[in-house]
Amino acid sequence: MLLSKTKxxxxxxxxxxxxxxxxxxxxxxxxxILDAEKVVSLAKVMMAQGFYLxxxxxxxxxxxxxxxxxxxxxxxxxxxxxxxxxxxxAPEVPTIAGIYSGAxxxxxxxxxxFGITFxxxxxxxxxxxxEDADFHPLVKEDGKVKQxxxxxRAEVKEQAGAPAAGEGKPAPAGGEKGEKA
Amino acid sequence: xEQITTSMLINELPRLILxxxxxxxxxxxxxxxxxxxERKVAGHMQKRLGPMVVGPHGLLQTLVDGIKLMGxxxxxxxxxxxxxxxxxxxxxxxxxxxxFAVIPFSEKLVARDLNAGLLVVFAYASLSVxxxxxxxxxxNNKYGLIGAVRSVAQQVAYEIPMLVxxxxxxxxxxxxxxxGIVNAQKGMWNIVYQPVAFLIFFICSVAETNRAPFDxxxxxxxxxxxxxxxxxxxxxxxxxxxxxxxxxxxxxIATILFLGGWNGPTFGIGGALSGIFPGVLWFLIKVxxxxxxxxxxxxxxxxxxxxxxxxFSWKVLLPFSLANLIITxxxxxx
Amino acid sequence: MKIERNLEEHSLYLNMGxxxxxxxxxxxxxxxxxxxxxxxxxxxxxxxxxxxEKMGENRTYAQYLPNxxxxxxxxxxxxxxxxxxxxxxxxxxxxxxxxxxxxxxxxELNRLSSxxxxxxxxxxxxxxxxxxxYSFDDRxxxxxxxxxxxxxxxxxxxxxxxxxxxxxxxxxxxxxxxxIKRLRMHLPMYETLxxxxxxxxxxxxxxxxxxxxxxxxxxxxxPALRGSGIKYxxxxxxxxxxxxxxxxxxxxxDGCDALSRYIVRMLEMEQSxxxxxxxxxxxPEGPVMAPKVPKKVKPPKGDCYFAVxxxxxxxxxxxxxxxxxxxxxxxxxxxxFSNLSIFAEISRGTLLQDAISTMGSLDLVIxxxxx
Numbered sequence: 001m002l003l004s005k006t007k008x009x010x011x012x013x014x015x016x017x018x019x020x021x022x023x024x025x026x027x028x029x030x031x032x033i034l035d036a037e038k039v040v041s042l043a044k045v046m047m048a049q050g051f052y053l054x055x056x057x058x059x060x061x062x063x064x065x066x067x068x069x070x071x072x073x074x075x076x077x078x079x080x081x082x083x084x085x086x087x088x089x090a091p092e093v094p095t096i097a098g099i100y101s102g103a104x105x106x107x108x109x110x111x112x113x114f115g116i117t118f119x120x121x122x123x124x125x126x127x128x129x130x131e132d133a134d135f136h137p138l139v140k141e142d143g144k145v146k147q148x149x150x151x152x153r154a155e156v157k158e159q160a161g162a163p164a165a166g167e168g169k170p171a172p173a174g175g176e177k178g179e180k181a
Numbered sequence: 182x183e184q185i186t187t188s189m190l191i192n193e194l195p196r197l198i199l200x201x202x203x204x205x206x207x208x209x210x211x212x213x214x215x216x217x218x219e220r221k222v223a224g225h226m227q228k229r230l231g232p233m234v235v236g237p238h239g240l241l242q243t244l245v246d247g248i249k250l251m252g253x254x255x256x257x258x259x260x261x262x263x264x265x266x267x268x269x270x271x272x273x274x275x276x277x278x279x280x281f282a283v284i285p286f287s288e289k290l291v292a293r294d295l296n297a298g299l300l301v302v303f304a305y306a307s308l309s310v311x312x313x314x315x316x317x318x319x320x321n322n323k324y325g326l327i328g329a330v331r332s333v334a335q336q337v338a339y340e341i342p343m344l345v346x347x348x349x350x351x352x353x354x355x356x357x358x359x360x361g362i363v364n365a366q367k368g369m370w371n372i373v374y375q376p377v378a379f380l381i382f383f384i385c386s387v388a389e390t391n392r393a394p395f396d397x398x399x400x401x402x403x404x405x406x407x408x409x410x411x412x413x414x415x416x417x418x419x420x421x422x423x424x425x426x427x428x429x430x431x432x433x434i435a436t437i438l439f440l441g442g443w444n445g446p447t448f449g450i451g452g453a454l455s456g457i458f459p460g461v462l463w464f465l466i467k468v469x470x471x472x473x474x475x476x477x478x479x480x481x482x483x484x485x486x487x488x489x490x491x492x493f494s495w496k497v498l499l500p501f502s503l504a505n506l507i508i509t510x511x512x513x514x515x
Numbered sequence: 516m517k518i519e520r521n522l523e524e525h526s527l528y529l530n531m532g533x534x535x536x537x538x539x540x541x542x543x544x545x546x547x548x549x550x551x552x553x554x555x556x557x558x559x560x561x562x563x564x565x566x567x568e569k570m571g572e573n574r575t576y577a578q579y580l581p582n583x584x585x586x587x588x589x590x591x592x593x594x595x596x597x598x599x600x601x602x603x604x605x606x607x608x609x610x611x612x613x614x615x616x617x618x619x620x621x622x623e624l625n626r627l628s629s630x631x632x633x634x635x636x637x638x639x640x641x642x643x644x645x646x647x648x649y650s651f652d653d654r655x656x657x658x659x660x661x662x663x664x665x666x667x668x669x670x671x672x673x674x675x676x677x678x679x680x681x682x683x684x685x686x687x688x689x690x691x692x693x694x695i696k697r698l699r700m701h702l703p704m705y706e707t708l709x710x711x712x713x714x715x716x717x718x719x720x721x722x723x724x725x726x727x728x729x730x731x732x733x734x735x736x737x738p739a740l741r742g743s744g745i746k747y748x749x750x751x752x753x754x755x756x757x758x759x760x761x762x763x764x765x766x767x768x769d770g771c772d773a774l775s776r777y778i779v780r781m782l783e784m785e786q787s788x789x790x791x792x793x794x795x796x797x798x799p800e801g802p803v804m805a806p807k808v809p810k811k812v813k814p815p816k817g818d819c820y821f822a823v824x825x826x827x828x829x830x831x832x833x834x835x836x837x838x839x840x841x842x843x844x845x846x847x848x849x850x851x852f853s854n855l856s857i858f859a860e861i862s863r864g865t866l867l868q869d870a871i872s873t874m875g876s877l878d879l880v881i882x883x884x885x886x
Contacts, residue, residue, distance in 0.1 A: 014758070027604060027820035052731045054822075055848040061836055070820065070833065074645065074731070074740070074747035079820065102733035105856045128561040128885055137569050138844075151837045153817030227648035323529050327551070327867070393642060394714055402537045402640045403871050481708075483715050484642025486868045487551055 002078045003029055009049050010080070013041045021081075026153075028070070028079035036084040036093040039069060043096035043103075046071045051080065056096075056106035058114045060138060061144045065091045065114060088145075091116040113138040201291075204281040212425040216243040222476045253414030258320065261411065265319030270419035272410070273312035276305035276371045277426035284433050285360045287460035288416040299351065302434055303344060306389065310336040313391075313398060313408045316420070320411035328407025331487060332398040335388060338491050339395075342498035343385035346378040349502075349509040350438045355478040363442030370441040379439040381498050382390065383471075386431035386444060388494075392422065393479040400484055432471035433464075440467045526554060530868075533562045535827060537640050537871045540881030546870070554861045558855055563886040571845030576602055576676070576812040579845070584670035586847060587883035592618075592625040592661075593825035595674040600755060601821035601832040602676050605814040612680035613801045615757045619715070620794045621673065621683075622663060623787040624691065625648050627655040629826035630780050630787075633878045637777065638709055640875040641718050646709050656694045663687055674694075676812055677805030688795055695788045702784060710781065719773040723861050723873030726771055728783055733860075734853035737828025738783065739877055744774035746771030749824035761793040773876035780878070827851050827878050851877075851884040854868055 002018075007030060010018055017035035023029050034042060046053075047081035054070035069082035086093050097104040097119040107118040115136040118124060126133050140146075193372070217232070217240065224231025232239030257263060283298040285291035295301055312330055317329020351357055353374060354365035362371075372379045388395040399407030409420050436442055445459030456464075532543035542561035547555040571579050575851055583598045584591040596618055603610065605688035608616075635650035658668045664683050665673040673680055709715055725735060727743045740747055748765045750758045768775035814836040822831040828850025835844040854877045862870045 026818060027601070027822070033840070047732075050731070052736075053734045054829070054831055054847065055734075055833075055853075057833065059844045068833070068846075070823075070831065073831070074745050074752070079751040079753075079822075081820070099751065100732055101860070102728075102735075102853050102856050103851065109852075126561070128564040130561070132668045137566055138572075140572075146837055151816055151818070151835050151843050153815070172776065223644070227645050228652055229648065250838060323527060326527075327529075327548075331551075395641070397868075400642060400868075402642060403534060403868055430528060480645050482712065483638060483718060484868075485714050485717055489717050 002073060002076045006030065006049050006051075006073075006078060006080065009045050010042065010049065013045060014037055016042075023079075028081045030078075030080040032080060034082065034083045034084055035068070036086045038100065039082060039084050040094050040096055042069065042082050043099040046080065047099050049073075051078075053096075053102055053106070054079075054098040056103055056110055057140075058091075058110050058116055059151070060088070060114060060140045060145055061148050061151070063088055064148070065116065066092050066148070067091075067110070067116060069096070086116065091125070092119060093117075094119045095121040097121055112136070115139060195460075200282065208281065208422065208426045208429075211429055211514075212422045213243045213247065213340065215425045215428065216246070216421075218469075218472075219289075219476050219479075222473065223480050226477075228479045247418065249413055250418035255370040257368055258322075258411050260321045260323060262319040265315045266411070267416075269312050269316035269319055270416050270423070272315060273309055273423035274419050274426065276308040276312075277423045277430060280305045280430045281426075283359060284322070284430070285363060285437065285442060286464050288360070290461055291360065294358065296356070296358045296361075297346065299301060299357040299362070302359075302430070303340075306430065307336070307340060308424050309423070313424070316412070317408035320408070322410050324404040324406070324410045325408050328398045328400075328404050328410075332391070332408065334399060334487075334491060335391075335395065338494035339385045339388040339498070340493060342381050342502040343389065345384070345499070345502040345506050346375075346381040347438060349375055349378045349506045351430060352506070352509050352513050359442075360438050363437055364442065366441040370439060370444075372439040372444075375439065375505070375509070377501060378509075379435070381502045382433055382438065382503070383468050384498065385494075387475055387478065388490075390427045390431050392424075392428065392475055394485050395490060396479075396484060397487055397490060402484075428472060428475060429468060432468045432475070435471055436464060436467040440471075463490055517691075517719050525549070525656050526763045537874065538881070539636060539879060542855075542881045542884070544870075544874075546867070548867065551867050552856070553862050553865055553867060556859045556870065560855075560885050562885065563882050564881055565882075566674060567847060567886045568845055571842050573841065575840045576814070576842065577750055579842070579882065580675075581670075581672045584667070584672050585882065586849065586886055587825060587827070587830075587851070587880050588669050589629040589880050590826040590883075591669065592622045592669040592673065593823050593830060595671060596622050596687060596756070597823040597825075597830050599674045599676055600823065601819055601834050602812060602814065604821050605753055605817065605819045605834055605836055606676070606812060607803055608677040608808055608812075610805050611802050612757070612799045613682075614803045614805075616794050616798050617679050617683055617803060618674060619757050619761070620691070620791050620798075621665070621671075621679075623790045623794075624657050624661060625671070626826045627784055628654045629659075630784050631657070633780060633826070634705065634709075636726065637875040637878075638715070640871050641715065643709070646705065653698055656690075656697070660690050660694060663690070675804065675808070677808035678803045682803045688798075690793060691795065695792060698784070698788065703783070706781070710778070718868070718872050718874065719777055720770075721872075722773045722865070722869045723876055724771050725861055729857060729860060732816070733857040735828070735857055736850050736853065737824070737826070737878075738776050739778045739828065739854050741765065741767050742773075743771045743874075744775075747829075751824050753822060755821075755823060757794065759783045760797070761790050763790050763793075773872050776876045778867065809818070809862050813838070813840050822848075825835075825850060827883070828854060847886055849883045850886060851879050851881075852886075855879055855884055 010032055010156055016032055019031045020032045021028055040072050051071040054072050057068050059066040064085035065088050067084045071080040084093055107121055110116055111124055112126050112129045221231040232242035235242045235245050270453040280302050282293050283295050283301050313332040314329045317325040348373055354362045391398045409417055445463045520836045527548040529546040529548055531546055532538040533541040543559040546553055546558045567582050570582055583594040630722050631650040631654040635647035636647040664681055664687050665671045725743045727745050730740050735778045746765050746767045752763055763786045766779050768778050816836055816838040818835045820831055820833045822829055830850055831848035833846040834842050837843040864875055
């Protein structure tokens with residue numbers, strides 16, 4: 001019930017892509033992909049729905065970095081993952097520190113690690129890194145950075161037989177692949 | 182006061198020097214023993230043994246620690262106010278030692294039996310706050326400063342109920358001479374007539390000596406070490422010495438005022454015992470029992486909060502001590 | 516957030532830490548004081564930052580396992596459990612039931628040891644020395660028990676993908692039962708000596724108020740959240756391992772203050788003991804490792820999130836795999852990070868001593884916050 005209610009609430013944001021994920025496999029219920037500008041709207045909806053913010057983080061990808069918002073609910077079990085994309089050469093998303101105060105530190109940390117600018121953040125200085133740090137440790141070297149498709153789970157319905165996933169079934173048994181390698 | 186004449190000085194000089202040496206020796210030795218005692222008491226209360234290695238049962242541990250402290254280099258941090266910084270430990274120790282001059286250990290064993298002995302004790306005891314203020318301010322350290330400021334507020338707050346509670350004893354014994362107060366308790370100890378005053382006096386003396394749970398001045402979990410944060414070596418050692426000396430003073434005054442001083446118990450089965458020990462032994466026994474209670478409290482209770490500390494003094498101790506004083510005054514005049 | 520230094524004001528700027536007895540590690544808090552009152556507090560992190568997340572991108576999945584004991588060294592097995600749980604979820608390896616039971620038994624023992632240490636350290640923060648040594652005495656037994664099967668006393672690396680490294684012994688089982696009996700005897704003593712102490716109550720009651728609303732805004736979890744009346748525990752809300760099979764309660768207090776958080780932790784110890792007892796009773800026979808676990812774990816592409824309840828709250832690991840032996844991204848969501856972030860707000864306007872009490876009641880472990 002919580003899940004459907006949340007889903008309905010999130011769907012009020014436009015434009016976005018919302019997917020129900022297989023909880024047993026990925027550990028979250030809803031996956032929301034939206035424009036960078038809309039993360040604030042998502043935060044507002046989640047706040048209204050009684051979710052708390054687990055963390056804000058990012059993944060360095062080419063050409064767009066993925067910024068991830070993990071939300072969870074304190075009643076029942078419902079986890080929502082929000083994803084937004086922002087260009088790797090000048091990553092920028094609006095801050096949600098105005099809605100979730102805890103996001104302040106999470107965004108500072110993400111800024112430390114990835115160099116993502118959080119627009120209108122009240123105090124965007126290094127949190128975990130030294131004050132004068134001019135590097136972003138989790139930004140990958142050019143040769144190592146991957147594209148979004150390289151880290152996405154092979155979907156049975158939509159991308160059946162995606163070359164990277166090969167014989168790997170999306171079922172949990174996929175782990176056995178490691179043995180063969 | 183008697184007229185001081187040359188002949189009196191000549192008569193008194195050996196006695197003065199002797200008592201000075203004895204007092205200093207007593208304070209130093211006593212501090213060694215008390216630190217050992219504190220560590221043993223703490224140890225056994227905490228399922229440990231305490232010092233065990235140096236000497237039999239670690240008896241010599243504090244001596245070794247003292248020697249180590251003396252051997253340490255004296256460090257003057259750069260930004261300190263040097264005269265104040267160096268003066269403070271001495272300022273803390275001198276009054277604590279000077280008080281011993283008037284404390285009667287037994288009927289005869291008293292350096293100077295002044296007729297205003299009680300006033301002398303409190304006059305000197307009040308000086309300790311100056312030493313802490315000088316140390317905290319002089320060391321130019323923020324923790325030290327906060328400790329010093331706390332100390333002033335605390336000492337002022339606790340001195341008043343303490344003095345008021347002592348006044349009721351003075352009313353009972355009609356004298357401020359310490360030997361006189363003891364002699365007035367020949368029949369029955371003051372603690373029986375003045376339990377409230379004793380309790381207030383005891384709490385205040387713990388607070389005045391900055392012992393836990395009133396050790397806000399040096400509260401280690403908040404102010405690292407409070408007023409003596411910047412002190413090392415013997416600077417710290419002297420503060421330590423002063424703390425234990427004033428502990429003895431507090432316990433000694435409590436013994437004199439409320440527990441019959443050098444008199445053995447005159448009531449109950451104690452009456453039979455009182456003749457066995459000499460007075461000085463009775464006195465020391467009572468003092469050390471009180472000190473043990475102070476240590477017991479320290480290793481049992483957490484630290485109070487600063488506003489609660491002041492509230493407790495102004496809103497609880499002071500009204501009670503005043504009420505006690507008024508009741509005492511009325512009853513003694515009846 | 517940022518403390519503006521204005522030298523003309525009558526405020527005192529106090530640098531508490533990174534070396535301070537009450538910050539329990541290398542946390543630094545800049546305090547702007549007006550007398551004894553805190554006008555503003557700014558925690559400064561990073562003094563023990565080790566970039567565990569980058570290490571995760573450079574090591575194979577198995578190589579990263581020892582890191583988990585070092586993120587939160589007081590609750591290492593919960594971190595072990597979370598990481599192996601995440602990798603198992605990603606790869607589909609299923610550990611045998613006996614391994615799951617052993618994981619829960621050892622993790623709950625670890626939680627007990629963490630709470631015991633916190634109990635001692637918290638009273639120490641408030642100026643009471645003695646309980647510290649009593650709780651350490653109890654904790655010592657847990658360390659001995661865990662040492663006998665995991666081989667280490669603090670930074671455990673005991674769980675493996677698909678099981679645990681070593682089966683528990685009969686000595687461990689009898690020792691654990693004896694320990695539980697002993698702790699059951701000691702906890703009432705702590706309650707009479709500490710919980711009912713007037714000075715202690717005055718130091719913690721109505722101190723460091725976390726309203727449920729603020730808790731949600733900051734993402735506070737664990738005992739700190741349950742002390743604000745919200746019944747949220749990952750073990751119940753999002754059951755993992757064998758927690759659905761054992762009967763235990765989630766203690767909740769609605770005082771929102773340090774006292775509530777204190778009581779929640781004290782009550783949790785009893786619940787952990789219940790879990791351990793039931794798990795020991797039900798402990799099935801069988802292997803402790805799943806068959807055919809590959810030497811080199813190579814999960815398929817994709818991401819997964821796994822959360823556990825550590826002694827300090829909701830710890831989550833987010834792993835993104837690109838199909839190689841090394842994770843593409845590992846995110847550690849540590850509870851202390853969020854719990855500390857509320858400190859600036861709840862300490863504003865309180866006394867310096869209250870700030871110490873508040874900070875202690877959050878149960879901070881700095882390496883876990885800085886990662």
